[in-house]
Amino acid sequence: MPAPLTEEQNRLDREALLDAAEELFYQRGIQAVGMDAVRAASGLPLKRIYRFFAAKEDLVVAVLRRRDQCWRGDLAAHVEQVADPHERVLAVFDWLAEWFAQPGFRGCAWVNAHGELGPSSEAVLTEVRSHKRAFHDQVATWVRATGTPVTEPVFLLAEGAIVTAGISGDPAPARHARAAAATLLGAS
CATH class of the missing domain: 1.10.357.10 (Tetracycline Repressor, domain 2)
Incomplete structure (x- = not known):
């Protein structure tokens, strides 16, 4: 079983997610960007992304x-x-x-x-x-x-x-x- 994530790792992952989403949404448009693209750009699994943001x-x-x-x-x-x-x-x-x-x-x-x-x-x-x-x-x-x-x-x-x-x-x-x-x- 993997070690639990620290507060710092959660903060870093959330920031990486927001950075990736912001760049994609701004450059391509919100509706044109699927969550798979956000996953690929952030390097985070979809399950983790949806733990941060339910939708x-x-x-x-x-x-x-x-x-x-x-x-x-x-x-x-x-x-x-x-x-x-x-x-x-x-x-x-x-x-x-x-x-x-x-x-x-x-x-x-x-x-x-x-x-x-x-x-x-x-x-x-x-x-x-x-x-x-x-x-x-x-x-x-x-x-x-x-x-x-x-x-x-x-x-x-x-x-x-x-x-x-x-x-x-x-x-x-x-x-x-x-x-x-x-x-x-x-x-x-």
């Missing part, structure tokens, strides 16, 4: 939740290095431009998940809405610090740039949205 939907939610923490954390780390409040808001678009230019960029993982599963999965829809609310709140905090009442337009510029870059494969929407945000911040 594929649970795995998708966990991937989105973890990606949200990393994505918004990376954004905040970049933006909060900037001291000037106006430049801090514009730094959001600089970060987006860097993200859009990364190899393998396929747009917003949450918009993609919503497009595939949002209408049929309440759990995925809830996670997508949670991410969008949290991103909105981040942007709102940075915009409020400027003293200008332009949170909604700045947020919509960021969201529009993300969707446009994802569809076009061109990072230029970040630059255009940044220029529009600068105009809004200067005009208010």
